[in-house]
Amino acid sequence: MSVTPSDNEDTYFQQRERELRDQLREQLDKAAGDLRDERETEKLSLSDRIAALGFTGDKLKVFDLLPLVHVAWADGTVSRKERTAILDVLRGRGIQPGTEAFRTVESLLEERPSQTFLDQSLVVLKEAVGGARAANIVELCVQVAGASGGFLNMGTVSDDERALIEQIANQLGGPALAEFKKQLG
Incomplete structure (x- = not known):
């Protein structure tokens, strides 16, 4: 079987895309580690803490x-x-494949982010929304959790996912907790 230039190009671009995702994931994990020092982060504004987690420009959209992402990783794998x-x-938000925002989420779904990153992102998100x-x-968390289970892939949320969604709802406050109770209560 001969290799065509097109095959080489496809391989090159796939490898390059993987490298970009790996770099993004490393940047996000490093940024979360940098935010662990609470004394220093208290000095930062909310927008600065979001930026410190690596969410600037196009990535801010996600x-x-x-x-x-937390919920998708709840059972240790993303289906x-x-x-x-x-x-x-x-895509529903108009974020298309190939953009930095889309690539960031793809990266976070390919390899589980560090627990530090997940924890820090929730702390900051609580203030942002x-x-x-x-x-x-x-x-949306309930929809993601229900995507892989149940009759016709609807409705089954694992105990791990349910507990995590409840934790997220508690972290985000009143309306989020009310939605949790409505959906899974």
């Missing part, structure tokens, strides 16, 4: 969707259906 559900949310937006995040 910051509020990080709980979906194809969970991945598709999250990427569909991105509230009300209907927080309730919508919980609703």
Whole structure:
């Protein structure tokens, strides 16, 4: 079998895409580690803490969707259906494949982010969202959790996912907790 230039190009671009995702993941994990010193982070504004986590420019569009990544990793792996559900949310927001925001989420779904990153992102997100937006995040978390299970892939949320969604709802406050109780109560 001969290798065509097109085959080499495809391989090159796939490798380059993997390298970019790996770099993004490393940057995000490093940024979360840098925010662990609470005395220093208290001096930063909310927008500076979001930026310190690595969410600037185009990537800022997906910051509020990080709980979906948390839920997808709740059982230790991200199923194809969970991945598709999250990427569909991105497309629904007009975030297209190939953009830095889309690539960031893909990267976080390929390899589990550090626990420090997940914890720090929730702490900062708590201050960034509230009300209907927080309730919508919980609703989307339930959709992602239900993507892989149950009859016709609808409705089954594992105990681990349920506990994590409840933790996220508690972290985000009143409207998010009300949505949790409505969805999974």
